Amino acid sequence: MTPSIYDWAGGSEALGRLTEVFYGHVLEDPVLAPVFADxxxxHPQHVALWLxxxxxxxxxxTAERGGHPHMAGRHLGRGITEVQRxxxxxxxxxxADEVGLPTDPEFRAVFTYYIEWGTRMAMIYSGEHPPPVDAAEVPVWEWGQTPPWQPASP
Structure with a gap:
């Protein structure tokens, strides 16, 4: 049986290291530090749970933080720019390189695909006319398959 992307990445320990190191760099970055000043x-642990x-x-x-509606709601009104994204x-x-996440092309492709998709969704939710923050499930990425995003019905 093929392991999940989560298991392939190294599980919660690896994703926790990733977000700790990442947000350490974010707080020192001139483009992103102002966005994350408060x-x-x-927050790094919450993002590790999400990932x-x-x-x-x-x-x-979902159990501890409220799932997709909570994540989407955290981006409302933030006005994320393409440069920041x-x-x-x-x-x-x-x-990911620094903490030693797997470098095989299959893992990095699906990892990058989600990060690109997720950051673009964050921009959409942070913009002037975001879609409704509905009760959608947290999207689950799998090998070679990604869920299509569909806005809630009006």
């Missing part, structure tokens, strides 16, 4: 000290669930791990983000992606990819 970041809760537990764990997205990549097929335990559904702890790209910098976020770049720093996260660098952090």
């Amino acid at each position: 970041m809760d000290k537990n 764990s669930e997205v990549f097929g791990g335990p559904r702890n983000y 790209r910098r976020w992606v770049s720093l996260l990819m660098d952090a």
Whole structure:
């Protein structure tokens, strides 16, 4: 049986290291530091929970944080720019290398696909006319398959 992306990445320990290192860099970055200036000290752990669930791990983000509606709601009104989005992606990819996430093409492709998709969704939710924050499930990425995003019906 093929392991989940979560397991392939190294599980909660690896994703926790990733977000700790990543947000350490974010707070020193001139493009992103202002965006995260008031970041809760537990934010890296919350993002690790989110990524764990997205990549097929335990559904702890949903159980503890409120799932997709909570995540989407955290981005409302933030006005994320394309420059900030790209910098976020770049720093996260660098952090993935730094903490030793797997480098095989299959893993990195699906990892990058989600990060690109997720950051673009964050921009959409942070913009002037976001879609409704509905009760959608946390998207779960699998090998070679990604869920299509569909806005809630009016």
